[in-house]
Amino acid sequence: MKNKTVNILGFNFLNSTFNDFLTNIKKRINNRENTFVVTANPEIVVHALNDSSYKKKIQQSDYLVADGIGIIMGGNILGYDMSERITGYDVLVDLLDWGNKNNKSAYFLGAKPEVIADLKKVIAQKYPHLEAVGFHDGYFTDEQAIADDINEKKPDMVFVALGFPKQENFIINHRNTSDGLWIGLGGSFDVLSGHVVRAPQFWINHHIEWLYRLIKEPTRFKRMLALPKFIHLVKKQKRNNSK
Template sequence: MKNNKTNILGFNFLNTTFKDFLNNIKDRINNKENTFVVTANPEIITYALDHPEYSKKVKAANYLVPDGIGILKGAKILGDNMPERITGYDVLLDLLAWGNKNNKSAYFLGAKPEVIKDLEKILMDKYSNLEIKGLQDGYFKNDEIIAKDIINKKPDMVFVALGFPKQEDFIFKYKNKLNSLWIGLGGSFDVLSGHTDRAPQFWIKHNIEWLYRLIKQPSRFKRMLALPKFIYLVKKQNKKSTHE
């Protein structure tokens, strides 16, 4: 995989195809290389800009990938096209299928107890050859106990769906204690378990998945304001670079 990067607001995004990225990740899992992946959208980046400690953690990732059409739009403003989004949910589905086929193991951390319960059924049904090292909801009080369980069980892949910034905080704190894949997945468990609907293919294909989610959850409106702020800052970055 060509390790091409696109710098957006000081964050180096991997600029490659979904397929090349996944092939590289699978090689790293097979080689037991410690790997930290952040799947970021404009909301995560604008939050990071306002929170320096979180920003450091995002920048410490081995791979920062574009999980949002806004990131692709930002790259285009800067004159650097990205081929496609690399969404956390699609990464999860691909790795589950690959892990099932190749007898890999995984640990699942995050979401509500009822989501984890239904997720277990889906995993047992669809991915019966995948070794489930642990299923833990996100409502825990002591992260050290959870981390110890993960480290002792040595899964090939650690899927953390605590939402940002909590998932990156957790991964950053413990990732160096185990050479596995560590990736934050936001609300992916909710979708896979059937508790939340993903946008139909038409909306995904036309890059308006965000609009579908907004229609379904109007309460997301405030969060959506991160996009215009992000685009404004990218245009400002572009203007500055063209004048230098």
């Protein structure tokens, strides 16, 4: 069945509920279908618009989902009724729980050495029936050695938290080594390991998680400038569409 998508600045974003998306992903994992998921926010889109090579890689994904509320805002400006955010962190936690209940296997790549060390403890404690076949931090020099390790272990799910564009580049280069799920997750390992505190539910429910993170990390301000640029480009697309 073809995915229902909406076109935002040349990118076909999935327009689905979180639950429907996860249902489809789990079916594909069970069928050992090679699946590449990009969880995108406005910063990723703006970067891709300025990097044609990265843009082509994003467009090769099987699912491009709206991680940031800015993407939902952009869709609404264009007149689309987008269902809801599908955040990388929420996808990770849901799949870990499901994998734990269904004896699935997973590989974890990314983040700082101390983060991956603590993540290993969290996975063992919270998801004891999940087969965690590999952990590797994001500070590596031999990319092929990691790809070979994934090829040998053939996990059901490969979680890559290297930050963009590095995580998508890694996935595109090596997704053929193992049929299963490949998904880029940004800073999700930092949150799951307890090194970074996610915004309280109130901030998440009111779509101002970005503001909470900015307050906690003022150095993110420059990165946040991608949002107004993204909205400006979307409004320009709307004007062009109406001509």
